[in-house]
Amino acid sequence: MDVTIFAPSPSLTVTIEEHGAGPDIHVHAGGQGVWQARMLRRLGAEVTLCCTLTGETGQVAQHLLEGEGFRVVPIARAGRGAAYVHDRREGERTAVAESEGEPLGRHELDELYGVTLREGIASGLAILSGPDGESTLPADTYRRLAADLRTNDVRVVVDLAGDRMLAALEGGIDLLKVSDEELHADGLLDDVDAGDDAVIEAMDELRRRGAKDVIVTRSSSPFLVLDGRTVLEVTPPELQTADTRGAGDSLTAGVSASLAAGAPLREAVAMGAAAGALNVTRHGLGTGDTETIERLRQAVRIRTVRGAPQEHDDSQGRVSPEGLAALAETAADAGRDEEGQA
Template structure:
C-alpha cells in the first residue's frame, strides 16, 4: 500500500457523539441519535487529505472491538489504512451533545506492550519508504516510549521522507530533538514548551524561531497562523473570525501544510490554504469534516503579511 503521505495515529479513538434533548446528571437518558467516527488527530488529517485527492495511508495502533470499529469506519470512507493491532481496547471519546452544550468523556486508553511497539516500528519503517511525508499527530498511549516521535522522525529521515509533527508536552519536546521538517504547535503548546504564554502571532517570532525544526507554523486560533521558516516569517489570518466548532481546525491546518510541502508551494500560498481549510473546518457542522466548496470560497479572503 503506498501513499505520498503516511499519517501516524498511535492513540486512535472511536469518537462517539450522543445527541440528547437535555442532559441532567443523575438521570437516565434515551439517546436520540448516535454518531460514530474514527478519531484521533492523525485520522482527521488522513480523511482530509483523502477528500482533497492526496494519496494517503493511515497507520497507527488500534485494538479490540473499538479498534475493529475504527478500521471499519475508515474502510467505509475508503481511507487506506495499515494499522498495527494491539491486544488492549482502543479508547472511546464520548461527547454528549445537547442543542447548546457538549459534555466530553475521555477514556484513559490502552496500554501498549513493548512487542507491539516493536511491531509498529517495523511496520512504520516499511511504510515510510513509500511516503514523501510522514505526519505524526497526537498523544501517545501508555506503554509507548516518550521519545517515540524522535525515533519516528529519525527513521523517516533515513528513508528520505519529510516529517510533520503535531503533538504536545513531552512527546513534542522529544520529537523536536530529531529536528522534524515542520512542527505545528498551538499557543497552549508553545506556552508548555517555553514556560510562558506567547504574546500573540506577530510578536512571537523569536520564541518560535528558537524551536529545533526546519519550519514552525504556530496556530493562534482566530488570530491566525505564524510561520517561521528558512525563507522568511509570515502572519496569515482572516479579517473576520469564523464561528463554529474549533475541534479539528488544527488537523485541517496540518493537512493543508502537508499538501503545500508536497507541492512545494510558496510559503504564503501554503499559509493561505492552511488558514482557509482550518476556517472551513471550524464552520463545518460535524467536527473534523470540511465543506470543500466553503474552503475554496474562503481562500481569497486570507491575508498574509511578511514579518
Template sequence: MILTVTLNLALDVTYEVPSVDWDGVNRVGAVHRRAGGKGVNVARVLAALGQEVLVTGLAGGPTGRAIEEDLRAARLPSALCGIAADSRATLAVCETGGPAPQETPGPRETAGGRRTALFNEPGPEVTPAELATFVRHYTSLAAVADVVVISGSLPRGVPADIYATLADLAGVPVIVDADGDPLRHAPKGRPSVVKPNAKELARAVPGGTPDEGARALRDQGAESVVVSMGSEGLLAVTGEGTFRARMPYTVEGNPTGAGDSLVAGLALGLVESEPWPERLRRAAALGAAAVAAPVAGEFDRDVYADIHPQIVIT
C-alpha cells in the same frame, strides 16, 4: 502518498445537542460514531481533497475493531498494527444552539453560537514488544510515502520521544502535531514542520512570545514551526522567513478537528512544493472551514471557498 500516523487511535463519538443542562436530562439531536484520532482526521480531509493517503497506528480490542470497520466503510486505506489492549473512545458534546427535538425553544436554546466539550480517554497500555513491531512496520510504510504526518497523544507505555524517533527514521518530509513532552522532544528528529497551537507552544517553551517559542523549536532542530492561533490565524517561522496568515472573520462552530484540517493543508503544500504564503493560506482556510463542519475530519467547502481568497499573508 501521504502516510498519517496515529498511535492513540480512537472511536470518536459526537453528540449534537441544542444546549447542555448539567443538572438535567439532555436529548441528543444527532449522534456520529467514527474512527478518529488526529491522523485519521488529517487523512479524511486529504482524501476529500483527492489525495492518496494511508492510515497507520495502533489498534486493539473491540474498539480497535470498530475503528478498522469504520475506516473500511469510509474507504480510507489503512495498515494498522494490532495490540492486546482495547483502543480508546472519545466523546464530543457539541451545542448546536437550536431547539431540542420536538420541544418548544427556550431562552438557552435560542442563544447564538455553539460550544463543544471534549472528553478523551487516556488510551491503551502498549508493551515494548508491540511498539518495536510497530516501528518496523512504520519504517516500511514510510519508505514508500511522499510525506508523513505524525500527530496526537500517546497511549500509555510509549516513550515521550517516539515522535522524534519516527521523524528521524522516515527519510521523507515529516509534520509533527503534538503537545507536552512529545512536542518538546519532536525537534530532535528534525521534522520538516512542527505544528503546535498557541497554548501547546507556551507549555513547551514557557515564558516567551509565540515568535520566540517558535524560534526556540527551530533552534532545537525543527525545519519550520507553524503555530495555529485560532481566530488570529497562523504564525510560521521558517528557513525562508517569518509569515503570518490573518483571518478576515471568525467562523463559529465546532473547533474539534480544525487543527487537523490545517495540518492536511500543510501536508498537501509539502507534496506540491507550494511557496509558504500559498501553503499557509490554504492551511488556514481549511482550518476555518473545519470549524463550520459538525464532525472532525470534515470541512465546509462553501466556507473554504469564501474565506480562502480573503486571508492576508504578511
C-alpha cells in the same frame, strides 16, 4: 499526492445530538491523526494510516476508517482501546464516558514503528500525530521516528506539544505546527498574550532545536509562520464558529496536502488556513468540501513581518499554477467522498 500518518491509537467516538423528536447518535473513528486524514482526503490526497487498533472498539474503528477511503495499516491487539461517548444535545460537549486505552507493549510498538517507516518512505511525506492517552507510548518514539524518516528522504510534519514535540525536534523535522498556548505550557513562551516579537523568538528557538520551518497558531490573532529565516503573518477569513475542535488538525492537513502536491510553504499555509477556517463552521471534525476551501483560500491574507519582502507580497494565498493543478487533479477524484464526522 500520498501522505502517511503515524496515528498510534485512533479512538472510537460516539456523539449524541438532538435532532427532531429524539436523540441522533453518531459513531465514527476519531483522534488527531484521523481528523488530519479526513481533511487530507477531502483535498484529494491518498492517505495511509499506520495505527494500533485494540479490542472491540478497534475492530469497529478499522471498519469505519476503511469505509472513509483510508488505507489502514493496523497493528491489531486484544485489550481496551481508546473511545469516548459525548452528549452534545444541549449545545456543549458533555463527556459521558472516556477511555484512553492501554499503553502499547514493546512488540506492538516495534511493529507499528516498522510499518510507519516503510509506508513513510513509500509516500515521501509523513505526519507524526499524537495518541489520545498520555501513557500510550514513550515520547522518545517520536525522536527516533523523525530521525529515521528524514534519513530516508521523507519530509516530516509534526503536530505535537510537550515531551513528544521536544523529542521530535531532537530527531529533526521539516515542519512543526504548535499553538502559543502549548508553547507557554512547555515554558518556551512567557505569556500567551505575548506580542509578535516574543513568539518569533520562540520560533527561532524551535528552529535551533531541530525544526526547519515552524507554524505557531494563536486563538485570537493571525498565526505566524517561520519559513527559513522569513516570518509570515497569516490571517484566515473570519467565520462564525460552531466547534473549534479539529481546526488545528485541518490546518496541518491543508498544509501537508499542498506540500505533497509540490507547493512551497507560503502557498501551503494559505490552503491550511482556509481548511482550518472552514472546519470551525462545522460539527464534523476534519470535514469540509474542496470547492469551499479553495474559495476561502482566496480570502487568506499573508504578509511578511521579517525577512526579505516576497515578490507580490500582497498575495492572498494564491497557489502557483503547478501546485493548483496538482491539487485540482487529485481532488477531482475525492471531492465527492462521503463526509466523515467525529
